Amino acid sequence: MEEDIKKTIRKIIHIDMDAFYASIEQRDNPQYKGKPIVVGGSPEGRGGVVATASYEARKFGIRSAMTSKKAIQLCAHVIFIRPRFDAYKEASKKIRAIFHRYTDLIEPLSLDEAFLDVTEDKQQIGSAIEIARQIRQAISDELQLTASAGVSVNKFIAKIASDINKPDGLTFIGPSRIEAFMEELAVEKFFGVGRVTAEKMKAMGLHTGGDLKKLSEAELVKRFGKPGRFFFKIVRGNDDRPVQPHRETKSVGAEDTFPYDLTTLEGMDPELDKIADTIYDRLKIIRALLRLTE
Ligand SMILES: [Mg+2]
Numbered sequence: 001m002e003e004d005i006k007k008t009i010r011k012i013i014h015i016d017m018d019a020f021y022a023s024i025e026q027r028d029n030p031q032y033k034g035k036p037i038v039v040g041g042s043p044e045g046r047g048g049v050v051a052t053a054s055y056e057a058r059k060f061g062i063r064s065a066m067t068s069k070k071a072i073q074l075c076a077h078v079i080f081i082r083p084r085f086d087a088y089k090e091a092s093k094k095i096r097a098i099f100h101r102y103t104d105l106i107e108p109l110s111l112d113e114a115f116l117d118v119t120e121d122k123q124q125i126g127s128a129i130e131i132a133r134q135i136r137q138a139i140s141d142e143l144q145l146t147a148s149a150g151v152s153v154n155k156f157i158a159k160i161a162s163d164i165n166k167p168d169g170l171t172f173i174g175p176s177r178i179e180a181f182m183e184e185l186a187v188e189k190f191f192g193v194g195r196v197t198a199e200k201m202k203a204m205g206l207h208t209g210g211d212l213k214k215l216s217e218a219e220l221v222k223r224f225g226k227p228g229r230f231f232f233k234i235v236r237g238n239d240d241r242p243v244q245p246h247r248e249t250k251s252v253g254a255e256d257t258f259p260y261d262l263t264t265l266e267g268m269d270p271e272l273d274k275i276a277d278t279i280y281d282r283l284k285i286i287r288a289l290l291r292l293t294e
Contacts, residue, residue, distance in 0.1 A: 011128035013116040014150040014158035018167035020112035021052035041068035043080040065278045098138045107243045117243035154239035159191045178237035183210035209235045
């Protein structure tokens, strides 16, 4: 009985490697350090998309999933690097092993990103912030790479938190801060809200979590379909989705991008095309990885 009433506050960490593929290339090839490089794509702009851009390339506006042609337009001297999937897979494995020192409740979202549930950690450290600090330190010491971490009580907030002080940052958003944080959060920063939905919200005068919070659940569902239910919960900081350790990297896909079901045509915004392209690119990378490891 008591167990039911006393709801455990979870401790969730989201770890996101900084410019993962590009950082590995800069680590292993010192001549690329400090240079605008992209992994993937082709120098002639013949096609292919950027898998990862270094922070130096990002200064020119180059982003993941951008076409090679566009990347060249933004930075004529950008360096294209052929992906070395074996190296990325190797680094990913080592990072995963570091996570396992603290918990087995690990949900990878991709090779370079994962949720960890450390409500009960193996070393009984107890503090999620301290665990995140140690993980970042171990990644730096053992792999010479940087990771950003977000720490909070659920996946949604942890995921957004990891992005706040990127690169090489650690952000903690505790329970008492969630409400204020969500009220101020711009709708385009919501994990799971795509660009088209964000634009739609803004056109309705809904710019922040606080604006969304003023609407009833019924009103949100009326305007956005089933995702409205998710928005209603999330602006109140409620996200009880568990960290799912059984998920494999190769299942990266829609649920990574949409934390709710898209069951109506209305819910399937045109942005889905763009997101599908991104997923397709990721799957191509994963397929190549699987070929290498088989
Ligand atoms: Mg990353």
